[in-house]
Amino acid sequence: MAEHPAYPVGLRLTGRRVVVLGGGQVAQRRLPALIAAGADIHLVSPEATPSVEAMADAGEITWHRRPYAEGDLAQAWYALIATSDTDANTRASAEAEAHRVWCVRSDDADAATAWTPATGSSEGVTVAVLTTKARGRDPRHTAAIRDAVVEGLRDGTLVAPHHRTRTPGVALVGGGPGDPDLITVRGRRLLAEADVVIADRLGPRDLLAELPPHVEVIDAAKIPYGRFMAQEAINNALIEHARQGKSVVRLKGGDPYVFGRGMEELQALAEAGIPCTVVPGISSSISVPGAAGIPVTHRGVAHEFTVVSGHVAPDDERSLVDWPSLAKLTGTLVVLMGVDKIGRIAETLVAHGRSPDTPVALVQEGTTAAQRRVDATLATVAETVVAQEVKPPAVIVIGEVVAVGPRGTA
Incomplete structure (x- = not known):
């Protein structure tokens, strides 16, 4: 039988009896998928891993705390044999054959009547990969193929056209x-x-x-x-x-x-x-500073960070930002869309109590190949922006965290 390829099929196990022999690591890996399939799972094993025991405690499986006995596979639709007792595995496999129960054996794939594929899911599609022969099977190669296909489906690099109408x-x-x-x-x-x-x-x-x-x-x-x-x-x-x-x-x-x-x-x-x-997407307010080696919070330095829009100046009547209150905070201030207003922002913060020596970093084109970081202080940032020709888009970080990490890109 091993000379012929396996016939792939999807089993609909909802409400149907499935017997698992052995409560070790193999069962721990296989049980979640059987539970997700809605199977009526009966575990036969004197012992189980803590994770498997938790499944039994939660009522997801029925645990019979004893070794395998003749008749355990009666009325089963599918069986997974995964004990460390070779003799029990052989007897259980023979019972499965007699009752025409499809049976997976973790210890001897050649003696099994079914093989477990490497599976993965993405947006309602299940990918199952099987090797064509029992002998010479390479589970790592099979899993690698599975991972490559699933990853391609998830990140959009592997796309198949939809032939049914999609909801616009x-x-x-x-x-x-x-x-x-x-x-x-x-x-x-x-x-x-x-x-x-x-x-x-x-x-x-x-x-x-x-x-x-x-x-x-x-x-x-x-x-x-x-x-x-x-x-x-x-x-x-x-x-x-x-x-x-x-x-x-x-x-x-x-x-x-x-x-x-x-x-x-x-x-x-x-x-x-x-x-x-x-x-949702990764906000530049935290990712760009991070890419430039600046943590927006750091133990003993900043226990808070505030993100504000700098697209209007502090003295603009359209501004909704309470700049005087921000000046009194000791944490990190991240300003987006504020390159052309940073001079007035800095003046306002200093006027309301923030030290003019407070470090400032401007990260232009963050996370791209054109990323660059320019450092200054509240006292010098206005002239620095002009001298260094800093252009939008740039994220501005104000606070002691600017001096925490190594200067440059992380």
Whole structure:
């Protein structure tokens, strides 16, 4: 029998009796999948690992605390034999054959009537990998193939077209700080499945080059505004494409809700009756300092960090930031979108009590190949920005944590 390849099949075990002999490491690895399948699991073993015992205590399996006995496999649909007793394994295997119960043996694959594939899942798809022969099986090679396929499905590098109608809608995807490797797995998969991508300038642009030719990529900064404000035009573009039955990804830099106006887009979509998925992203407020060797908190130095928008100056009537209160804090202050306002921000902080010697770091193009870090103090940052020609996008870190780590990229 071993000369022929195994016939792959998916077993529907919900409510059906499954017998597992042995409560050791093999059972511990295999039981979760059987539990997830809804099987009526009976474990026969005098002992069990703490994890297996916890499954029994939780009522997920029925544990018979004794060795294998003739008749244990009666009425079973499937059996896993994994004891350390070779004689018991052989007798149980013979019983399974007599009762026509498909049986896996952890100690002797050649003697088994079924093999357990290396399995993994991604978004409703289960990948199961089997070698073609019992002899010479390499479980590590099989698992490596499984991992490569599942990872490809999860990160969008392995994409198969959908032949059934997909539900149209919009995904607000946080693309992270700029490095394409820092987008979430879910975000990358949704991007790979999109029909239309409306992208911000600060999103991970390198990912757009990987999209299939049929995907329409729209630069949000170049949407014709007409009589609408910029954000209204973006909202309308999202709605228009979704109503055409397309899968739309709104690719944003950082996280959609951290100064990203994601909620405005979500509200507009909700009012239009368009389903929307929000995928969080890694915010530049913590990732960019980290990439430059700066921890936003550190034991004995900073027990708090505050993230504020610097797109309007402290003396601007539109500002919602309580700068005098921020000046009194001892923790880290992270300013986004504040390069051109940093002079007035620094003056305000110093005027309300922050030391002019407080360290400041400006990290430009963080996490990308063009990343650079410029250091200053509150007293010198305004002139430093001009002298060093610091340009947006840049994350500004103010506080003693700037001096904690080694100077330069971590």
